Amino acid sequence: MFLELKNTTIGYKTPLIKGVETSLNLGDICLLIGNNGVGKTTLIKSILNQISLLEGEVFLGQKNIKILSNKEIAEQIAVVFSKSQIPANYTLTDLISLGKYIHYPYYFELKSTDKQEVEGIIESLNLTQYRDFPLQKLSDGNLQKAFIGRALAQNSPMIILDEPTTHLDEENKIIILKLLRNLAKTQNKLILFSSHDWRLAKEFSDKIWLINDEKLNAGIAEDILMKHDELLNPKLFNFNKEFRAPQIFAPTLQKEMLYSFLQKNFNKNLSFLKFEFKDRFWEISTHSFHRKFNSFEEITHFLQNLQ
Structure with missing residues (x-):
């Protein structure tokens, strides 16, 4: 297994998720789902060793993350957070090209093959017309796609995306998710992404990590969905006290x-x-x-x- 969590408890001073025992392999697409505040982003940061574990261990490529440097983790995992700092005076092409510099010192000129790959990513994301746009002039949706493009350019075996479709319309959601699924299956990459939308799991994910009641329930997407009716049957809110439903x-x-x-x-x-x-x-x-x-x-x- 490429990613393993062994008896892992995650949180800050107090636990958010306890006793996690699960794993993912290259080629898997996993949806991380749960309500706000249950620990989705904390779990992601713990996998990246940005937050210390309260208990247990996380292994990446059979190596404990505690012994890996930040650069070694970055070479293995590309990350897209829902809120990312926008570099000043960068164009869309500049941002996506940054993904390549994990493999080179910052002062290196990118190879022609690297530049061709960046152009291919821009085209695959339907961003060709914006390739020379300053980042500050991009819409929220296109900016989000550009950060995803940077992660793709990194060519790491694993990609983690925290709420990657938040600013995207339905058409662009499908473009991104189809692209991610194709990468996982044709290039044997592990994709872990968080979302509130269980429909994404049904259509695009192989597995689900569901955080609920300080536990992480992991398994085949359809198995998890069938065991948790609350995901499939949204609550009908009753805010009208005089109303009696038929x-x-x-x-x-x-x-x-x-x-x-x-x-x-x-x-x-x-x-x-x-x-x-x-x-x-x-x-x-x-x-x-x-x-x-x-x-x-x-x-x-x-x-x-x-x-």
Whole structure:
């Protein structure tokens, strides 16, 4: 295994995650997921030896991280944090090229093969038109992609990304995640990335590290998702004390939309109604009637007149 955590407890003065026993190999793509404040970034910094372990050990390429220098760790792991300092007076190409200097003294001129690889990364990220833009003039999304490009240019066997898709729209999320998955499978790289979105695991990840109740639950993505219904079934928030929900029979997305719509707009008891979503229509029924509606606007008019 390339990355191993053995009886590892992580935190500052008090533990955030206790007794971790897990590992990842080259070629794996793992989603690190958990609520805010549970220790995702702390875990990443502990793997990088930026924060001391409270207990246990972390091994990188079968070497204890405690005996590795910062340069040796950087040669093995490229990192993209969600908040990165923007170098002054750098263009996008300059930033991505920085990834190459882990292998050279800073005063070296990059080889032509290095420059070609940087150009290839810029193209793969759909950033060609911005190659000479100053970093300060890039959008948050393109700046995030540029920092990911720097990590790719580093050519390390492992890449860690802390919330890499935060500033990206859906199209660019897919571009980044497809690129990362392709790297893992064709170049045998280990990818560990954190996110709040479990859908990314279902579509792109092989494994999940789920942090919950000071424990890290690790395994095949689908196994972890099937064991944790709270990831697949988001909580329906109830902030309207007068509202009483009806029975709702619908797929998750449609159920969420209907629930939020009803409680925002109706301060009344609707528990005697049954809503079913069938063939793109909402059917509302009780023991005495059955009606079909095409839109929430139609439902609004019906409920407003309902005694």
